[in-house]
Amino acid sequence: MTEHTRESTPTLYAAERQALILRSAQAHGRVEVAAVAAELDVTPETVRRDLTVLERRGRVRRVHGGAIPVERLDIEPTVAARIEANAQEKERIARAAVEFLPAEGTVIIDGGTTTARLAEFFPRDRELTVVTTSLPVASTLAAFPGVSLHLVGGYLRGRTLTAVGDWTTAALAGIYADVAFLGTNGLSLEHGLSTPDQREAAAKRAMIASAKERVVLMDADKYGQAHFSRFADLDEIDTVITDDSLRAEDARSIQQLGPQVVRA
Numbered sequence: 001m002t003e004h005t006r007e008s009t010p011t012l013y014a015a016e017r018q019a020l021i022l023r024s025a026q027a028h029g030r031v032e033v034a035a036v037a038a039e040l041d042v043t044p045e046t047v048r049r050d051l052t053v054l055e056r057r058g059r060v061r062r063v064h065g066g067a068i069p070v071e072r073l074d075i076e077p078t079v080a081a082r083i084e085a086n087a088q089e090k091e092r093i094a095r096a097a098v099e100f101l102p103a104e105g106t107v108i109i110d111g112g113t114t115t116a117r118l119a120e121f122f123p124r125d126r127e128l129t130v131v132t133t134s135l136p137v138a139s140t141l142a143a144f145p146g147v148s149l150h151l152v153g154g155y156l157r158g159r160t161l162t163a164v165g166d167w168t169t170a171a172l173a174g175i176y177a178d179v180a181f182l183g184t185n186g187l188s189l190e191h192g193l194s195t196p197d198q199r200e201a202a203a204k205r206a207m208i209a210s211a212k213e214r215v216v217l218m219d220a221d222k223y224g225q226a227h228f229s230r231f232a233d234l235d236e237i238d239t240v241i242t243d244d245s246l247r248a249e250d251a252r253s254i255q256q257l258g259p260q261v262v263r264a
Contacts (some may be wrong), residue, residue, distance in 0.1 A: 018243070022060065090219060105178040109130060111163075112182060164197070183217055184218050185225065187216070187223050218241070224244055235258035
């Protein structure tokens, strides 16, 4: 944390403070309650509450005296934790993504909590063919009369409720879609788009190869993160839709490598 951060801390809201704590944990591999309290000029109890919020969102794991980011522990947040994390931002991203749906044709929807929100906002007056590997997406769209729904089979990952494996990638390789909406666990200028699981990475690569247009839905907290399995370079993506907490200069850095960036 810089001296500039120290000067600005008296006016920080809880969400801003938590974002600073998370970025510090990701940059240094851990944070300590006493050090953060002194740096931000707040009480240790305030820092502990912030760490509790971040842990509930699946972003850190509490340890004695501080916390460690889940990336350092190679822990992938559960669906429940990811649904709770950045809920308002995910809704704005999903609503913005609706504008990228074609008037007609075929759409691929990846697994993920933000892509699941997209399914909730699908227009009911539009006839579309939807291919998905996600149980939550399929469960939502099954009630939409205008949607011709294809649920891709495979091994179901309990952590993400998404189908993966050879059956999944083979099925995706046999289709052509107008647009693919993809989730990601991380977006890095150096490492592109990534996820902790190799099988999910393979499925995402198959979706990218099968679609004319590729749109990534990602809350801004995932910017700068790199996980075990890279599934795409940024120049393979047409659009990144994120929330407005992504800094304008970071959006420009992403755009210089290929995709347009929409900050919802």
